[in-house]
Amino acid sequence: MELDKVGIEKHTSKQFDVELEDVRERVLTMGGLVEQQIANGVKALVDGDGGLGEEVSRSDYKINAMEVAIDEECTKILARRQPQAGDLRLVLAIAKTITDLERIGDEAEKIGRMAMQLAGQERPTSAFRQIEALGRHVRQMVRDALDAFARMDTETALAVAQHDSEVDREYEGVMRQCITFMMEDPRTIRHMLDVMWAVKALERIGDHSTNIGEYVVYFVGGRDVRHVGMEELEREVKSGQRNAAKNA
Amino acid sequence: MELDKVGIEKHTSKQFDVELEDVRERVLTMGGLVEQQIANGVKALVDGDGGLGEEVSRSDYKINAMEVAIDEECTKILARRQPQAGDLRLVLAIAKTITDLERIGDEAEKIGRMAMQLAGQERPTSAFRQIEALGRHVRQMVRDALDAFARMDTETALAVAQHDSEVDREYEGVMRQCITFMMEDPRTIRHMLDVMWAVKALERIGDHSTNIGEYVVYFVGGRDVRHVGMEELEREVKSGQRNAAKNA
Structure with a gap:
């Protein structure tokens, strides 16, 4: 979808x-x-x-470099174009989005490091099946957040936030299971802690995806919806859609 | 110290x-x-x-509200004043600083919640003495980061980053001790995990303080120093000082 179809007017400067x-x-x-x-x-x-874990841990610098480069580009646009209204909100939403993407990258790096430490260790199948499922859901959240960003679609952005509470429940379940393993066999404590840090990292990735969804709602509606709670977030998305329909 | 003394020129508009x-x-x-x-x-x-823990947990909304308000103010300044060069960097550094301050607030809230859960539980004195020391150091990092921000002082900003590796070492020490307690008495696992989450939150506060220090270096030198590593950060601060001396 083109930018002009997602609510940003064509500019007199084509270069912009x-x-x-x-x-x-x-x-x-x-x-x-x-x-x-x-x-x-x-x-x-x-x-x-462990090899794949190491590769993940070593690749994080690429994400960091991308964040710095995009951030610089945003600063240049602000200086050169002095954007107003929707354009300004877009540039600011981008600057915030990449901060959260970079921190998601950090969490992925941690998971890679934990994978290295845990490689070759015994692993309780049931817990790891749950972690796999949690990982799938969290990745879906990231994908939805990016999709919401690409199309500036508040409906999808809202779905990300709604998904986050499910992910939190799943996370609690995995954590409880880890604690049970530890208590049953204290020799596993060290390893299970590494597992828990990785699981915690997944949960944080969910939080960062929710943040990205909130920037989309901010860009589209002009209202900062961080910290407002789910009900108000839903109201904001609906009222934004009504306004868009009126202006269509 | 006044803004004009920290490297920002007086503006034709006094209102700015x-x-x-x-x-x-x-x-x-x-x-x-x-x-x-x-x-x-x-x-x-x-x-x-537990009462004080609850108060902390309940007070986080004030920090969130401050972040939203300051962020709005930054957006207004960008739209109205279309700042350039150092002024633009200042506004962007402020926008990033408050994001990290807000997340430090979130971590403090978590510590408050863990304190509520742990109130009335038995607590190993030695571990809690170490946590107290870690908390003192982390608070010092936050104070230094704010001080660096207030005076736009890269030397202090650098000290924050240097302090962070000490804090990380202390953090590792506390974590090791927690693991030892768990292994010696598996009945303490649940409580010790709550302690560990709180300690983890302290470590993260250190990371966020380092971020704030890096924004100060970015503002003063115009160079983004995130992800560059300590040696390069030190070089950057020194070269910034040389430039400032030349221009004086």
Whole structure:
């Protein structure tokens, strides 16, 4: 979908459109890499693949570099174009989105490191099946958040936040199971703690995805919806849609 | 110290100076509240004071509200003043600083919640003495980061990053001790996990403080120093000082 179809007017300067489209595409490329890092991190953890874990841990610098480059580009656009209203909100939403993407990358890196430490260790199958499922759900959240960002679609952005409470429940379940293993066999404590840090990292990735969804709602509706709670978030998305329909 | 003494030129519009000074003061007020939350959270944890823990957990909304308000103010300044160069970097550094301050607030809230859960439980004195020391050091990092921000002082900003590796070492020590307690008496596993989550939150506060220090270096030198590693960070601060001396 083109930028002009998602509520941003065409600019008198064609070059400005090109710049905005370029930075937006770079965010999506960065998002794709982040998704891949999560997928590999979880796979390394579940399969006990230390080599893959190391690869994840070593690849994080690419995400960091992308964040710095996109951030610089945003600063240049602000300085050169002095965007107003929706354009300004878009640039600011991008700057915030990449901060959360970068931190998702950090969490994926941690999962990779834990996978390295846990490679070759015995692993309780049931817990790891649950972790695999949690990893799938969290990745879906990241994908939905990026999809909401790509299409500036508040409905999808809202779905991310709604998904987060399910993920939190699943997370609690895995954690409880880890505690049970520890109590049954205290010799597993050290390893189970590494598992728990990785699971915690997955839960945080869910939180960061929710943040990205909130920036989309902010961009579209102009209202900052962080910290407002789910009900108000739903109201905001609906009222934003009514306004959009009126203006159509 | 006045803004004009920290490298920002006086503006033709006096009103702009007032706006920048106002937003900067609000960041420092927010920082003061965040510091207080950490202090109370750690006190609640160490003293087993559930009431104080609850107060910390309930007060986080104030920090969230401050973040949203300051962020809005930054957006207005960008739209109205279209700042360039150093002014633009200042506004962007402020926007990033408050994101990290807000997340420090979240971590303090978690410590408060853990303090509530742990109130009335038996607590191993040695571990809690170590946690108290760790809490003191982490608070010092936050204070230094805010101080670096207030005076736009890269030397202090660098000290924050240097302090972070000490804090990480202390953190590892406390964690090891917690694991030992768990292994010696598996009945303590659940409680010790709550302790560990709180300790983890302290470690993260250190990381966020380091981020704030890096924004100060970015503002002063114009170079993004996230992810560069300690040696390069030191070089950057020194070269920034040389440039400042040349221009003086």
